[in-house]
Amino acid sequence: MIYTSILPPASTPLEKALEQAAASVLDFATPVRDVWSPAHCPAGHLPWLAWGLAISHWKTGWTIERKRAAVADAIPYHRRKGTRQAVAEVLTDHHPAFQIVEWHEANPRRTPHTFEVRAPAAEISADFLTVAKAEEIIADIAVAKPARAHFDFVQNLDLTSGMFMAAAGMSGTVARSDYGAIHDE
Template identity: 55%
Template sequence: MTSLLPPNATSGERALETAMRSGIDLSAVGDLWNPATCPADVLPFLAWGLAISHWDAGWTESQKRTAVAGAIPFHQIKGTRAAAEEVLARFHPLLDIVEWWEANPRREPFTFEVRAPAGPEGIDASFLTTETAEAIIRDVAAAKNARSHFDFVFALEAQATLWIAGGALPGTMHRADYVAEIDESRDWSIVLLTEDGEPILTPDGTEFLETE
């Protein structure tokens, strides 16, 4: 059949022409990119198209639609502390981040610690299985910036269970009798930060610049 398209038509344009000649209803194409109207069996493909880093086939349809709907807003903050904190909030509200410059004693630059506090007011030990720890490490590694490395620490009374996670590598587990504490000797909310969330040092490199 003769085509009305010019010789330099793209493959996409030719595919549309073929679909229209075949009588395929193209009005539903817009619905496929809408997480609220996309057919349930097509949601995994929409998630792939939006580069969602973690997808669980066992999620309910509502959870899948929520994950797809939040993909673009999440990509807008990906690589920041806020993105890592959003990931942690999905697992447990008490999971927290301690940046290298907030820790006491201070950690190596461009590292941070994901902390799961234990105790009567902390996270129950039964929550943090090896599978859960691996999932947290995987999702935080996907959300953080490429430069930073982190440790995942679950404090257990005098000891701590430490999952080491470097880059996007899976963590390994071993016992440790040390866990960094937050340095509360200053107000960290007034420390000037770069766009990457790192503190700005004074010219002599001995102190952090503050807004006040």
Template identity: 40%
Template structure:
């Protein structure tokens, strides 16, 4: 037994054995500081570090680099939570074409503490639809914005159709539900699999009444 033991002379063999085991633990190198470093934390422990830092969004399918980056910016994200910057950052992570329009930026002005998230149905490459206007994308937008926006704020997700330089709203989604704005029933026998539809299977149309083809 080590001379620096604090055990009394009448210690039991079990107590002596446990004390010796504890001395051996002191020889094990435990890099505690690395466990709190997002860039050096063992990947197996990284989800626990993210949880301890209150990372709001975590995807097990992310790459290791994405997981470490999300953990590293956790404190800064919490500081900006509830701000316009936080909402714009969340939107940029979903689709670079998403835009935020606040109530005071509309004409006439909208209801205070409301805003709209606009998503173009046609991308910069001229291709319409695809995953961009799916119900899953809308749900992701709503979930991510609710996570970082002020609790007092309410918002709509608006899908815009750009035609010859003009923009017309073709659909919108509230934070709690999806609302159909305008549509034409499909009675022509058109292949619905090739059309841009809402989450209940009805095709979206442009301002001329033509179905939006997302197969291009």
């Protein structure tokens, strides 16, 4: 880095030495404007940038591209946070088969400001939906949902089956006679 002094020409040798020492300590390889840019931020600084933008659903196992996308979407996400759309996006990130049923859509109607997240067992493999994964999904929903809303996480299995009825009949007469011997004495 080219060092340019910001001190006036009449500064003392001590001031110049302190400026040189501070310049070597504060010499950053990455300009601050790049640290705040999701596209240019060094990969090692992305978790700090996510923390600075209050990304609560950050996963360390994500790819760098996914992390950059989450940081780039942080401000629009906070605008959507607390809406059905935010909950739907969180669920889609985990698996597209999840369904949301709000209180007014249920039959019979449920308590106001409640909803149900359904995980159809026929479409989601048992290997995917483990206890740890379910807890992770529930935690992500709790962050994205409206603060006043309560929810149930339900794994359901809808089965359909045809019912067949058959009958058989037979007519006939059954006569029974008991014959016994009578003895005279």
